[in-house]
Amino acid sequence: MNFQEAFEKKTWRIAMDEEIKAIKKNETWELVSLPKGHKAISVKWVYKAKKNSKGEVERYKARLVAKGYSQRAGIDYDEVFAPVARLETVRLIISLAAQNKWKIHQMDVKSAFLNGVLDEEVYIEQPQGYEVKGEEEKVLKLKKALYGLKQAPRAWNARIDKYFQDKNFIKCPYEHALYIKAQGGDILIVCLYVDDLIFTGNNPTMFEEFKKEMTKEFEMTDIGLMSYYLGIEVKQEDHGILITQEGYAKEVLKKFKMDDANPVSTPMECGIKLSKHGEGETVNPSLFKSLVGSLRYLTCTRPDILYAVGVVSRYMEHPTTTHLKAAKRILRYIKGTTNLGLYYSVSDYYKLVGYSDSDWGGDMDDRKSTSSFVFYIGNTAFTWMSKKQPIVTLSTCEAEYVAATSCVCHAIWLRNLLKELSLPQKEPTKIFVDNKSAIASAKNPVFHDRSKHIDTRYHYIRECVSNNDVKLEYVVKVADFGVARVKTQSGVMTTETGTYHWILLAFSSPVVF
Structure with a gap:
């Protein structure tokens, strides 16, 4: 106008x-x-x-x-x-x-x-x-x-x-x-x-x-x-606070003409491998960037789509129909889950807890791994991250070690922030990792000779463990029909329709169950 x-x-x-x-x-x-x-x-x-x-x-x-x-x-x-x-x-x-x-x-x-x-x-x-x-x-x-x-x-x-x-x-x-x-x-x-x-x-x-x-x-x-x-809808109730982006999700579906699409149960196909040199015709980069940007903002209250959005965002410069199909699958998943959100309520265990995970060489183009972490305080997650690692790791142990270091760095910042909010974390912050070798590398000096080639900035985790700021613990991961799950009582996403336990995983999309 x-x-x-x-x-x-x-x-x-x-x-x-x-x-x-x-x-x-x-x-x-x-x-x-x-x-x-x-x-x-x-x-x-x-x-x-x-x-x-x-x-x-x-x-x-x-x-x-x-x-x-x-x-x-x-x-x-x-x-x-x-x-x-x-x-x-x-x-x-x-x-x-x-x-x-x-x-x-x-x-x-x-x-x-x-x-x-x-x-x-x-x-x-x-x-x-x-x-x-x-x-x-x-x-x-x-x-x-x-x-x-x-x-x-x-x-x-x-x-x-x-x-x-x-x-x-x-x-x-x-x-x-x-x-x-x-x-x-x-x-x-x-x-x-x-x-x-x-x-x-x-x-x-x-x-x-x-x-x-x-x-x-x-x-x-x-x-x-x-x-x-x-852009976040907030419902303050007597027993908790619900945050959603239902209205924004519907606007995104309408904008990209997916409001009548058939919904799917997962944001990404299990085991899919995308590449910059994959099959398919070139699509409009501006349209694809607009779609990814819209999805990125939706992750403010939807950690369940974070990994999938992170993967498709790697192909914004030269997107093809294959990449567009993967992005539209996320929209189809959103179509069936527009009312999902995060419900914060009173918890008997109101302490900072983190989970760290990584794949190994998941990127088909440069073979870099993906780091992911999620932090809870109480029953519900409040911060999460899924990002490709800046270095190429030589083993799953190294990939998990680098991911855990990123998680620990964020934990230290969160501990300092909580202290300013009069919520000091007196005990070490527990961070759950599903790789025993990575935990041993962070704790045991015997393993240090085997990791000399790892960039020194990732050894910061050892100092935090020795100072008793964080405590790494092992968490079991099992496969169920090709979908990764974690045996833990922590991690709850609650909506108006029910309660779901979930954990952020780097090698597949975050799963609700």
Whole structure:
């Protein structure tokens, strides 16, 4: 939609008026003559209909955006990076709230980037439809950031970070978008993702004080209880919290015309071997990349498709009909499981536990292995990974050893993060591995001479084991009709229709049973 089309509709005109009103109220710019040697950046209007989890339009939003692609690094801007919360951190907070029966609240900062103060001199053209009469030749000098500028995210983050620290929040050193405020036995946890923030804790009074202070400092929207966050549907109940992406899954199926497809029971055929040089005609790379990207975001609440999505994502540069068929099989699996999600509830054993697994030389092109791990705290998983290893291993022992090292590194980070959240893991974190030789290599010095050729960065696991930070334990793996399963009581995926035990495996798709 262009400006002329939008200007003819009342809903979009009101949205544009609100945007200009917010900008002026925030004293974002001032009208000046363009100094010599400077160039004004063009701007444009961007329109979006904001929808809820049901797909209904909640409000129309018009955003004035600077064409930041014309800015030059080192001249128009310096630093641009701004941290956002990891989704695994969001899931951890959900798990923590469910365990303690806390409620999670959500707020949104209106025109967040307009609050960031700029250090550089930036000039923009006057927005279309809102030029000052008689002074059309003048430009606008920005005093605060505007959407689209390269430095806008950084400026906003610096502004909100300073505010939180001035209010006696402690920024987590292991997650820079997580802020914690402790007063006696009370705690307030705030998680920030650009302009969307969620917060929880054990004292409702601190919630109200936090809301009042934030509303006083910024123009805020109080959304209430967290119900729809970053495309994730959240159902907060008395006995737990369910997160799903059912609406998004249906949108993906519709987008790729698979909403009428026949469902299948697994996301990938057992034993399938894909290759870059496989059979089949070349397909549109843009379509394939769009499909894989959509599936990748669905893994935020669906670890059961993680491995399959990881495999097809290796062929985005030159996809063929064979690769497209494998990707569409994932969609057929999603068709029959759109209501699957993760249910976080109260657990009697609320400690960090990890599982590590690997295949050996599973990639048909470079013979590299795939590392996978999953971590639970309580009954439900909150973080997982499936990724091809950067090196070629010479045995299953080495492949499992490298995978376990990746798992241990993540465990150390999680232990530090949990300590900041007042959940210190006093005992060593148990990590289950299904290879006795890999465990022995991590524990017993006798085995060290046999692994000199392994990159030194993967021997970090030995130090963690000797320091008693983690404890590797053996877990039995059995085959059942060609599908890998694990004999363990840990690992539960609960939906509205039932409870399923599962474990993430590297050589086949994660399995629910």
